[in-house]
Amino acid sequence: MAGGKDRITDAAEKLFAASGFHGVSMRMVAEAASVGLGTLTHHFASKEALLESVVLRRSAALSCAQLNAIRSLDETGLDALLKAFVESYLQLIESGDEGWRSYTRLIAVFAMDPAWSQLLTREFDGLGREMIARLQIEVVGLNQDAAVHAYSNLVSLVMGLFASNGVLDQFSDGRLSSQRLRDNVTSLIAFAAGGIRALR
Amino acid sequence: MAGGKDRITDAAEKLFAASGFHGVSMRMVAEAASVGLGTLTHHFASKEALLESVVLRRSAALSCAQLNAIRSLDETGLDALLKAFVESYLQLIESGDEGWRSYTRLIAVFAMDPAWSQLLTREFDGLGREMIARLQIEVVGLNQDAAVHAYSNLVSLVMGLFASNGVLDQFSDGRLSSQRLRDNVTSLIAFAAGGIRALR
Numbered sequence: 001m002a003g004g005k006d007r008i009t010d011a012a013e014k015l016f017a018a019s020g021f022h023g024v025s026m027r028m029v030a031e032a033a034s035v036g037l038g039t040l041t042h043h044f045a046s047k048e049a050l051l052e053s054v055v056l057r058r059s060a061a062l063s064c065a066q067l068n069a070i071r072s073l074d075e076t077g078l079d080a081l082l083k084a085f086v087e088s089y090l091q092l093i094e095s096g097d098e099g100w101r102s103y104t105r106l107i108a109v110f111a112m113d114p115a116w117s118q119l120l121t122r123e124f125d126g127l128g129r130e131m132i133a134r135l136q137i138e139v140v141g142l143n144q145d146a147a148v149h150a151y152s153n154l155v156s157l158v159m160g161l162f163a164s165n166g167v168l169d170q171f172s173d174g175r176l177s178s179q180r181l182r183d184n185v186t187s188l189i190a191f192a193a194g195g196i197r198a199l200r
Numbered sequence: 201m202a203g204g205k206d207r208i209t210d211a212a213e214k215l216f217a218a219s220g221f222h223g224v225s226m227r228m229v230a231e232a233a234s235v236g237l238g239t240l241t242h243h244f245a246s247k248e249a250l251l252e253s254v255v256l257r258r259s260a261a262l263s264c265a266q267l268n269a270i271r272s273l274d275e276t277g278l279d280a281l282l283k284a285f286v287e288s289y290l291q292l293i294e295s296g297d298e299g300w301r302s303y304t305r306l307i308a309v310f311a312m313d314p315a316w317s318q319l320l321t322r323e324f325d326g327l328g329r330e331m332i333a334r335l336q337i338e339v340v341g342l343n344q345d346a347a348v349h350a351y352s353n354l355v356s357l358v359m360g361l362f363a364s365n366g367v368l369d370q371f372s373d374g375r376l377s378s379q380r381l382r383d384n385v386t387s388l389i390a391f392a393a394g395g396i397r398a399l400r
Contacts, residue, residue, distance in 0.1 A: 019222045020220035020221065020222050020223060021220065021223070022219045022220050022222055022223020022224075023220060023221070023222020023223060024222075105313075109309050111363075111365045111366070113305075117365065117366050121366060121370050125370070128367065128370065128371055129371065132371055144372070145372060145375060145376060146387070148367070148368055148371045148372045148376055149368070149376070149384070149387045149388075149391065150391070151367060151371065152360070152367035152368050152378075153357055153360070153388065153391050155360065155365060155367055156356050156357050156359070156360025156365065157353055157356050157357065157360075159356065159360065159365075160352070160353070160355065160356025160357075160359065160360070161356070163311075165311040165317065165352065165355060165356065165359075166311070166317050166321060167328065167348070167351060167352035167355050168348055168349070168352050170321050170325070170328065171328050171329065171332055171348045171351065171352075172344075172345060172348045175345060176345060176348055176349070178352075184349070187349045187399065188349075188353065190395075190398050190399060191349065191350070191353050191395035191396070191398055191399055192395065193398060194394040194395045194396070194397055194398020195390075195391035195392060195394045195395035195398070196391070196394070197394055197398075198390050198391055198393060198394020198395070198397075199387065199390060199391055199394070
């Protein structure tokens with residue numbers, strides 16, 4: 001069936017994001033994708049293979065988009081680097097493809113599961129190494145370990161921002177919203193830049 | 201049965217942390233706690249009630265410990281405030297009670313699920329308000345919205361640190377480890393302080 005594999009991956013992505021890995025059965029995926037269980041298992045031999053495909057599809061696209069953004073920068077400076085890193089992700093989420101939000105929740109949860117985080121580790125390795133090298137170029141006096149700490153903290157901040165923990169809504173009497181990502185990116189970049197400079 | 205309720209909550213905590221809400225059945229909890237299904241449903245009418253009890257038990261203890269730590273500070277200054285906030289949590293995790301690690305993974309995942317994050321919102325409301333007020337006292341010129349951003353970012357950093365995303369291990373050739381929490385707290389506090397000051 002044309003597009004069958006993509007439709008299965010789309011359906012699985014939504015289900016995994018809503019119910020977690022253990023809450024989803026192959027039968028549920030087949031039903032949501034309107035394919036028979038035979039077609040599903042023809043494309044994906046196991047639920048693990050399906051989840052791997054769901055995560056890798058967007059991880060490859062995201063890490064490419066972020067690498068492109070930081071490599072094609074025409075300004076120097078820490079703020080410009082952080083902006084390129086965060087905004088290339090934001091643009092994908094804002095592209096109107098709801099799947100990017102599901103994916104973001106999925107990897108936020110994944111990153112905390114040792115059994116799955118290796119998949120992300122591999123997929124984002126090149127991006128991480130390039131960011132760490134560039135952080136050291138942009139911030140004079142930032143040693144290698146400090147740059148690794150800086151990058152780890154940046155990842156925590158970006159995950160927290162995009163996965164929307166709700167803290168902004170709760171304590172601002174409605175003035176701020178964790179859903180208005182673009183409004184919050186400016187503040188995140190200022191915070192991250194200040195934090196990274198403090199690690200020199 | 202004496203201690204039955206606590207034993208059930210302990211067993212459920214481990215199972216939820218390992219397999220997520222949907223991956224755990226009441227029968228699995230009963231087996232792991234060595235109680236009958238009747239005893240389990242006598243204490244907890246539903247899986248939702250059980251998860252609520254698991255999360256609230258430690259959330260109440262954690263938010264109390266953090267509030268006590270920031271209220272009993274005998275020094276002023278942003279770094280001392282952040283240290284009290286982070287180290288009171290670290291002390292619980294280091295207490296040797298493995299449950300605190302399960303709980304941490306659990307709330308890191310929870311915070312991203314709108315259906316459950318309200319539970320955390322309620323439990324940590326007092327702590328959040330007090331931290332936001334104190335951040336404004338310690339950092340002259342930090343307005344209310346900037347203080348809310350600061351606190352939201354601090355929460356993302358602490359969750360990232362304690363849930364151990366593995367970035368430190370991956371990029372430091374073994375020199376850093378996301379498991380060595382105490383080593384990483386010093387760097388996190390410096391980063392957070394620099395980030396918060398940059399929001400003035």
